[in-house]
Amino acid sequence: MRARGEAARRRTFAVISHPDAGKSTLTEALALHARAITEAGAVHGKAGRRGVASDWMEMEKARGISVTSAVLQFAYRDCVLNLLDTPGHADFSEDTYRVLAAVDCAVMLIDAAKGLEEQTRKLFDVCSHRGIPVVTFVNKWDRPGREALELLDEIEREFGLRPTPVTWPVGYAGRLRGLVDVREPERMLRYTRAPGGLHEAAEETLPMDVAAREEGEQWAQAVEELELLRADGAVHDQRAFLEGRTTPVFFGAAISNIGVRLLLDAIVDIAPPPGPRELAGGGSRAVDAPFSGLVFKIQANMDPSHRDRIAFVRVCSGVFERGTTVTRAASGRPFTTKYAHSVFGQDRSMVEVAYPGDVVGLVNATALRVGDTLYAGPPAVFPPMPTFAPEHFAVARPVDISRSKQFRRGIAQLDEEGVVQVLVSDVRGEQAPVLAAVGPMQFDVVAARMAGEFSAPVRLEALPYSLARATDAAGAAGLNRSRIVKGEALTRVRDKAHLALFPDRWQASNFERAFPDAPLEPLLAAHA
Numbered sequence: 001m002r003a004r005g006e007a008a009r010r011r012t013f014a015v016i017s018h019p020d021a022g023k024s025t026l027t028e029a030l031a032l033h034a035r036a037i038t039e040a041g042a043v044h045g046k047a048g049r050r051g052v053a054s055d056w057m058e059m060e061k062a063r064g065i066s067v068t069s070a071v072l073q074f075a076y077r078d079c080v081l082n083l084l085d086t087p088g089h090a091d092f093s094e095d096t097y098r099v100l101a102a103v104d105c106a107v108m109l110i111d112a113a114k115g116l117e118e119q120t121r122k123l124f125d126v127c128s129h130r131g132i133p134v135v136t137f138v139n140k141w142d143r144p145g146r147e148a149l150e151l152l153d154e155i156e157r158e159f160g161l162r163p164t165p166v167t168w169p170v171g172y173a174g175r176l177r178g179l180v181d182v183r184e185p186e187r188m189l190r191y192t193r194a195p196g197g198l199h200e201a202a203e204e205t206l207p208m209d210v211a212a213r214e215e216g217e218q219w220a221q222a223v224e225e226l227e228l229l230r231a232d233g234a235v236h237d238q239r240a241f242l243e244g245r246t247t248p249v250f251f252g253a254a255i256s257n258i259g260v261r262l263l264l265d266a267i268v269d270i271a272p273p274p275g276p277r278e279l280a281g282g283g284s285r286a287v288d289a290p291f292s293g294l295v296f297k298i299q300a301n302m303d304p305s306h307r308d309r310i311a312f313v314r315v316c317s318g319v320f321e322r323g324t325t326v327t328r329a330a331s332g333r334p335f336t337t338k339y340a341h342s343v344f345g346q347d348r349s350m351v352e353v354a355y356p357g358d359v360v361g362l363v364n365a366t367a368l369r370v371g372d373t374l375y376a377g378p379p380a381v382f383p384p385m386p387t388f389a390p391e392h393f394a395v396a397r398p399v400d401i402s403r404s405k406q407f408r409r410g411i412a413q414l415d416e417e418g419v420v421q422v423l424v425s426d427v428r429g430e431q432a433p434v435l436a437a438v439g440p441m442q443f444d445v446v447a448a449r450m451a452g453e454f455s456a457p458v459r460l461e462a463l464p465y466s467l468a469r470a471t472d473a474a475g476a477a478g479l480n481r482s483r484i485v486k487g488e489a490l491t492r493v494r495d496k497a498h499l500a501l502f503p504d505r506w507q508a509s510n511f512e513r514a515f516p517d518a519p520l521e522p523l524l525a526a527h528a
Contacts, residue, residue: 010357017109018117036074112145145173290377291318389523390436410454475518
């Protein structure tokens with residue numbers, strides 16, 4: 001009963017978006033409004049101002065872009081919020097997919113000027129596939145952009161989701177006068193932006209008659225648009241939202257902290273708490289069943305002073321208690337949870353107890369891998385996390401051969417984290433592994449982390465392949481002996497799978513004709 005009651009107080013959600021839509025800024029603004037931080041950081045740090053809590057890696061601070069997911073846990077009202085910030089760039093889709101396996105809801109961020117962009121569409125497809133309800137926040141309404149009704153039409157047309165506004169702008173994009181909470185349409189909320197967005201924007205409530213007098217035509221237009229939407233049935237329906245048929249829509253400006261409080265309240269009021277989790281063999285694990293958890297992320301060197309390794313575990317059922325012994329499903333062996341932390345960006349503190357929906361960081365849990373299930377009591381195995389098909393390949397070699405030991409340790413760690421996939425061949429050997437990535441920016445992360453964290457700078461040599469297929473040992477041997485098919489077969493270190501690499505589809509077809517008995521299976525498409 002304790003697990004069920006505490007689970008009802010949890011909201012575990014991710015913020016997703018196309019790059020540069022303001023995702024990290026919104027994450028920071030949500031933490032600010034929840035009083036989890038006293039000042040909002042800047043994505044591009046200015047003199048005397050810290051960076052955002054969710055972007056803690058040096059590369060993230062330098063580029064102003066999230067390249068790894070981050071966890072922030074904080075209290076708001078009577079709830080505990082577990083906010084998972086995701087990488088916005090398409091090159092890091094695997095990390096985002098893993099995060100979405102650990103949440104119960106997603107906040108989809110849309111740029112008011114650009115509308116739905118490519119990565120937004122792909123991330124929504126993942127949410128739809130996983131049955132994750134989506135809340136929409138139209139950001140940057142304080143800058144020139146498109147019409148509000150036009151954006152709603154685009155959401156419905158592209159996603160087949162019925163948008164149901166919960167807040168509505170008074171004033172067009174670039175000249176925001178205030179917001180109307182659709183649930184209290186007889187008033188307007190007017191905002192005064194704090195300098196630099198460092199603190200919450202001052203919020204003033206104007207009665208309807210005052211708003212009509214002071215805002216005139218802009219107020220009248222907002223009222224008319226809301227009446228039109230109500231007449232068309234665009235009203236929030238909780239059941240339809242949870243079933244993935246509608247998306248509640250909010251408007252605002254994260255960098256100015258405008259409309260953020262209303263979004264935060266909605267996460268508490270309408271986002272679903274943790275529920276039963278699907279099991280790999282069928283059935284589900286109830287939240288009040290004995291403890292179970294999903295390892296969805298591995299991260300090393302978050303604390304440069306200690307160079308440790310953290311496995312992030314989403315508590316799926318029961319009560320997690322530090323120090324108890326649980327079972328790792330993959331091996332059937334016992335695992336002791338001695339060093340357990342609660343995480344807020346890069347900062348962390350010891351945690352004794354956690355409940356469904358919470359994220360626990362297990363320190364130096366070297367036996368754990370991404371996708372692992374931990375459980376107590378009756379066995380539980382959650383569905384495996386897929387590995388995306390890489391499209392970019394490069395041979396990695398240490399710049400300084402005397403640092404070979406550090407080189408091997410660093411490459412192995414990055415493979416375990418899922419930063420890249422590591423492949424080896426009999427020809428090159430383990431001293432020259434092939435790194436496989438969904439996008440080329442992953443190689444930038446490898447180079448930066450190998451030099452900065454493992455003191456083993458690498459030299460990367462691009463390979464002329466863009467297509468990977470799964471085969472077997474016989475197919476791999478045949479490809480490596482063939483003189484008529486251009487390609488190369490390697491073994492993935494993580495699971496010993498044989499991958500056949502080709503420069504294009506035509507060469508893959510040549511392989512199928514030359515080796516008709518060898519399997520050649522497509523891997524999961526990137527961003528699927």
